[in-house]
Amino acid sequence: MMRRRRSFRSGILCFILALTLLSGCSPQDAESSSPSESAKPAPPAATMPVKTVAAEIHEQPSTVYYEIFVRSFYDSNGDGIGDLNGVTAKLDYLKDLGIGGIWLMPINPSPSYHGYDVTDYYGINPQYGTMQDYTNLLQEAHKRGIKVIMDLVINHSSNQHPWFKDAAADKNSPYRDWYTWSKPGETLASDGATGSNPWHPSGSDNYLGIFWEGMPDLNMDNPEVRQEMIKIGQFWLKQGVDGFRLDAAKHIYEDFKSDASNKETMKKNQAWWQAFRQGINEVNPNAYLVGEVWDSTAKIGPFLDQALDSCFNFDLSKTILSTVRSEQATDIAFNLERIYGFYNTSSKGKFIDASFLTNHDQNRVMSDLADNMYHAKMAAAILLTLPGNPFIYYGEEIGMTGMKPDERIREPMLWSDEKDAGQTTWEPFFYNKDTNIAVSKQLQDPNSLLQHYKQLITWRNDLPALHNGDIASYKLDNSSLLAYQRVTSQEKVLVVHNLSKDVQTVTLPDATFTKLALTNKYEASLRGTTLELPPYSSVILK
Numbered sequence: 107m108m109r110r111r112r113s114f115r116s117g118i119l120c121f122i123l124a125l126t127l128l129s130g131c132s133p134q135d136a137e138s139s140s141p142s143e144s145a146k147p148a149p150p151a152a153t154m155p156v157k158t159v160a161a162e163i164h165e166q167p168s169t170v171y172y173e174i175f176v177r178s179f180y181d182s183n184g185d186g187i188g189d190l191n192g193v194t195a196k197l198d199y200l201k202d203l204g205i206g207g208i209w210l211m212p213i214n215p216s217p218s219y220h221g222y223d224v225t226d227y228y229g230i231n232p233q234y235g236t237m238q239d240y241t242n243l244l245q246e247a248h249k250r251g252i253k254v255i256m257d258l259v260i261n262h263s264s265n266q267h268p269w270f271k272d273a274a275a276d277k278n279s280p281y282r283d284w285y286t287w288s289k290p291g292e293t294l295a296s297d298g299a300t301g302s303n304p305w306h307p308s309g310s311d312n313y314l315g316i317f318w319e320g321m322p323d324l325n326m327d328n329p330e331v332r333q334e335m336i337k338i339g340q341f342w343l344k345q346g347v348d349g350f351r352l353d354a355a356k357h358i359y360e361d362f363k364s365d366a367s368n369k370e371t372m373k374k375n376q377a378w379w380q381a382f383r384q385g386i387n388e389v390n391p392n393a394y395l396v397g398e399v400w401d402s403t404a405k406i407g408p409f410l411d412q413a414l415d416s417c418f419n420f421d422l423s424k425t426i427l428s429t430v431r432s433e434q435a436t437d438i439a440f441n442l443e444r445i446y447g448f449y450n451t452s453s454k455g456k457f458i459d460a461s462f463l464t465n466h467d468q469n470r471v472m473s474d475l476a477d478n479m480y481h482a483k484m485a486a487a488i489l490l491t492l493p494g495n496p497f498i499y500y501g502e503e504i505g506m507t508g509m510k511p512d513e514r515i516r517e518p519m520l521w522s523d524e525k526d527a528g529q530t531t532w533e534p535f536f537y538n539k540d541t542n543i544a545v546s547k548q549l550q551d552p553n554s555l556l557q558h559y560k561q562l563i564t565w566r567n568d569l570p571a572l573h574n575g576d577i578a579s580y581k582l583d584n585s586s587l588l589a590y591q592r593v594t595s596q597e598k599v600l601v602v603h604n605l606s607k608d609v610q611t612v613t614l615p616d617a618t619f620t621k622l623a624l625t626n627k628y629e630a631s632l633r634g635t636t637l638e639l640p641p642y643s644s645v646i647l648k
């Protein structure tokens with residue numbers, strides 16, 4: 107990821123706005139997020155863009171990422187299980203789609219199908235291939251200008267990890283303190299942070315595992331464990347990986363519900379990720395770190411302070427989906443302006459958003475939108491015209507469906523309507539039996555969802571304002587139209603989506619935007635200040 111920024115906060119106005127508008131953001135949070143940048147002078151008025159509030163531009167040079175569950179993606183050796191060589195085989199597909207980065211879900215050895223319980227942090231799951239296959243994938247991806255980030259699971263190991271096995275078998279094991287054990291006679295707190303019972307019996311003792319018994323939490327109060335985790339991160343960077351998706355990033359120290367509001371816990375999480383960042387920087391200061399912090403804006407801010415580059419924006423995904431479902435414009439841009447103002451302050455201008463529609467832990471977008479193709483296309487159009495690194499979950503671009511349990515939202519990628527040797531078969535299709543949605547079919551159909559994704563990513567990759575720009579709100583007097591500006595120091599464009607099934611006409615408030623630069627429906631028109639949009643269409647005005 108590019109980490110350069112053309113401008114940094116003046117931000118005092120923004121900062122105050124952020125504080126007053128963000129629920130749960132107390133003055134204490136403000137103190138911890140370093141307001142020193144607020145002393146910088148504002149730029150001269152002539153250089154200010156259209157925005158009236160938070161007048162600094164905070165560009166977010168972005169990359170379109172693609173999340174891959176390796177097991178389900180593409181099989182290179184005929185055993186029905188997706189593998190690393192399979193991902194390499196499909197790099198040209200991803201390149202053609204316009205993807206600039208991939209996130210590989212866990213590829214370390216693990217007893218589970220999903221891999222979030224690791225038994226060897228330095229190894230490759232033999233079902234997925236070898237270290238050589240991996241370094242080959244990294245080289246081939248880099249040749250095509252595609253970055254690779256991998257899941258790194260630090261909160262817990264597998265209960266089959268040799269560390270845990272040794273710790274459980276022997277109270278004097280050097281690894282005993284790498285995990286958390288109940289003390290004799292102790293009353294065990296039952297308010298596990300994830301809602302399930304956090305304690306699990308082992309012999310006469312209990313160990314902490316906030317997700318399930320197969321995933322004992324590592325004791326990150328132990329400096330040896332912290333050192334080991336940094337060493338693991340450095341190891342993978344030396345193999346050539348470009349960064350990490352950090353699983354359960356807030357649960358490193360947030361083990362119990364009572365920790366959620368505990369400032370000490372928040373500080374420890376922040377200090378840990380800052381130390382991790384420093385360790386990462388020793389090998390690659392440009393490594394991209396994106397965290398899973400499923401929480402409020404105020405809670406996310408501290409993770410961005412000299413620690414993570416991004417946290418996934420769960421709130422935004424919810425808003426995008428409810429907007430397309432209701433076909434009524436919401437104040438997405440207004441909210442993002444304020445949230446980004448706060449995050450830019452927390453991160454001293456280095457933050458980049460990580461947006462998405464759904465991921466491997468949620469029902470698939472197409473199912474969430476009740477198989478409504480118009481809504482699925484609109485969700486993509488909004489996602490791909492907003493700031494930040496958008497993450498596309500594999501299969502989303504062909505409208506794969508799936509509802510929980512988890513296996514059914516992680517079904518094999520559907521490549522072809524014919525028998526394809528690389529089709530993975532580790533799990534029979536429950537949802538995606540209709541081969542009409544296969545990649546091979548959709549590549550032939552100019553109106554397919556896949557072509558729609560491709561077109562929007564092309565827009566984004568070609569137009570710097572869409573690719574790198576900040577966001578600024580824009581008022582239109584029509585509740586079926588969602589509009590926002592994307593702004594760089596060089597240009598600004600106006601994005602307008604017609605969310606509805608009807609033609610919409612609106613008069614723009616002024617003549618700032620005079621040219622219909624891009625549209626995905628040829629019937630769209632701009633005559634003077636009169637903009638007419640066909641149903642479910644998106645346009646970019648300059």
Ligand SMILES: [Ca+2]
Pocket residue numbers: 181182183184185186187188189233
């Ligand atoms: Ca295979």
Ligand SMILES: [Ca+2]
Pocket residue numbers: 261316323324357358359360361
């Ligand atoms: Ca933990």
